[in-house]
Amino acid sequence: MKTSFASLALVAALSAAGAAQAASIVSATASFAPASVVDFDSYDGLAVGASRRVWLDSDTLYVSDAASLLGADNQDLAGNGLWGARVGETTPTGSGHFLAATGPVLFSFFGGAQAQVGAYVNLSQPLEGLKTATLTLTAYTAANQVLESFTYKVDTSWESYNEGLFLGFSRAQADIYGFGVTVSAGQSLVLDNLQLSAAPVPEPASIALLAAGLGLVGAAARRRARRG
Template identity: 40%
Template sequence: MNKYFIAALGLASTALLPAHALLVTDVNQIAQPTITADFENFDGLLTTGPELVAPGVTFTGDAGSELGANNRDLGENGLWGGFGNHFAAGANVGELRFTFGQLSSGAGAFVNHYALAALPLGLVISVYGDNNQIIETHTVTVDTDINGYDEGMFLGITRANADIRSISFKGLGVVVDNVTVTTAVPEPQTYALLLAGLALVGAAAKRRRQPQA
């Protein structure tokens, strides 16, 4: 096997390696342009979906999920809905998932969950690829004031490449608002690298087939 063929295989395989992911806690870390689902067009809709919640963003969830919820007791994490804001709420223990019409490089939401000192459970944030396989997951505990209203934190995941098809939030009494997703596909540098590698593979294979002078 000649050195050009080896180099081409290395280049192509590098382009196929999983993209680096990053857990983020600031909505500004989700690359622009974005679209946001705020659930203000819903009012207490109990549904498992699919339900379009923003252009190109589809909701699915477990039984008991609610779109446009206006109040939730989060135990020692306070209350949500104190100012008439609508949000998405999960069942006692369940999943809220948001699937995107196009692959994205970043997504997240403002979240919280039910909490008790005797039950220190967090929520699980995961992103899935085009094959519905988890490509990144994190477990995070949100800790807010027991007397607070609509408190929480932004949690999101960003990727070096646009390979996120959906994002989900799972846990006990999970609440989610302002789901934000990058809508533009970044420059396809990885795909250009892959094509270049495959072209070198083809050229090397062609040279090997040619009769020697």
């Protein structure tokens, strides 16, 4: 009975670890080591129309729901400054090539589910008055159901150049099959260095639960050994 109880405790710990969800990523820089990066440097101003599907690499399909430009080299974000190409400068946009869009975009991961997804982003804001425009990021299942979604306002100076934030998701299991970005009506978005990793990062609480379960199993094994 004790061995059975310890085994059940381990199963419960593993289940809790698998069910745990990590927080959404909001950072000035990427906060995980990606397995692959889509940097848009191989495109040079390719216009993509509504609902156009484009393979960005071996396992990432990009779907445009509005007019967009792959490999854009400049974008005026009004109150949030400018994104553009400056050769040799280290910025979130690298060599300057990035995705620019006026509406929602969706990335689908046909090479397998991802646990961590993020990208450097910014959006246009009014040059004067309050900056009320927002970006909404959504993670989807294979059935196109929403896993997580959050809305964030990016506020950079009107004098800024290639500034923005790294936004995304980090989950306790690889279950993200789609990554969508939507911008407030009438605004434009810019996105670069889409980063992907299938390796999950357990939360500290999940690690503690797993350790506790393994400890119970170890204790039961030691008791059996002493009795034998």
